[in-house]
Amino acid sequence: ETGVTQTPRHLVMGMTNKKSLKCEQHLGHNAMYWYKQSAKKPLELMFVYNFKEQTENNSVPSRFSPECPNSSHLFLHLHTLQPEDSALYLCASSQRRNSGNTIYFGEGSWLTVV
Amino acid sequence: AQSVTQLDSQVPVFEEAPVELRCNYSSSVSVYLFWYVQYPNQGLQLLLKYLSGSTLVKGINGFEAEFNKSQTSFHLRKPSVHISDTAEYFCAVSPVGFSGGYNKLIFGAGTRLAVHP
Numbered sequence: 001e002t003g004v005t006q007t008p009r010h011l012v013m014g015m016t017n018k019k020s021l022k023c024e025q026h027l028g029h030n031a032m033y034w035y036k037q038s039a040k041k042p043l044e045l046m047f048v049y050n051f052k053e054q055t056e057n058n059s060v061p062s063r064f065s066p067e068c069p070n071s072s073h074l075f076l077h078l079h080t081l082q083p084e085d086s087a088l089y090l091c092a093s094s095q096r097r098n099s100g101n102t103i104y105f106g107e108g109s110w111l112t113v114v
Numbered sequence: 115a116q117s118v119t120q121l122d123s124q125v126p127v128f129e130e131a132p133v134e135l136r137c138n139y140s141s142s143v144s145v146y147l148f149w150y151v152q153y154p155n156q157g158l159q160l161l162l163k164y165l166s167g168s169t170l171v172k173g174i175n176g177f178e179a180e181f182n183k184s185q186t187s188f189h190l191r192k193p194s195v196h197i198s199d200t201a202e203y204f205c206a207v208s209p210v211g212f213s214g215g216y217n218k219l220i221f222g223a224g225t226r227l228a229v230h231p
Binding site: 004006031033040041042043045048050055056090092094100101102103104105106107108 | 216223
């Protein structure tokens with residue numbers, strides 16, 4: 001059981017499709033994150049939101065568009081993706097303020113772009 | 115800037131044997147240190163973390179790690195592994211005093227631990 005829930009768990013989309021990944025945290029945290037996990041590579045931080053405001057965007061292509069309507073929900077909107085975008089996308093949350101705080105991860109959304 | 119090197123991409127080991135997963139880091143500032151585990155088809159789960167104090171840190175599932183500042187290492191150990199420990203293990207650091215308002219974790223590439231009967 002996890003305090004961070006991601007849907008869908010698996011998604012297959014064509015390069016011209018538009019889809020969204022959803023994340024919800026039940027931990028009362030106020031920082032939320034999107035990470036990308038590709039085979040044989042370290043986890044890549046994509047976006048960070050603090051109290052609904054985006055505080056980090058690690059040069060992510062504009063075909064990935066995050067949305068944070070409140071401190072419990074986070075979306076990643078996807079459009080015109082490329083096959084190399086196929087990966088596991090992990091949502092996470094933590095308390096703000098302290099860089100020593102534990103980050104809690106969801107189970108991830110497996111994305112395949114065909 | 116910080117970087118993390120996990121020296122072994124794969125570690126095979128027999129059940130009930132001891133194991134050590136190695137982690138070295140580079141940083142111009144002090145860091146907090148973390149180990150996360152990822153079981154198949156799951157997200158990452160915190161095993162243990164070092165913030166301050168005793169350099170020997172005990173975590174869940176019988177794992178422990180020792181912070182060695184002079185060698186900039188944070189190796190993970192378990193005296194006797196089980197089949198259920200088969201997973202991917204990630205070492206990570208975050209800079210102390212980072213003012214961005216979130217935990218800026220920098221991950222290593224991971225070590226796949228395969229426990230055989």
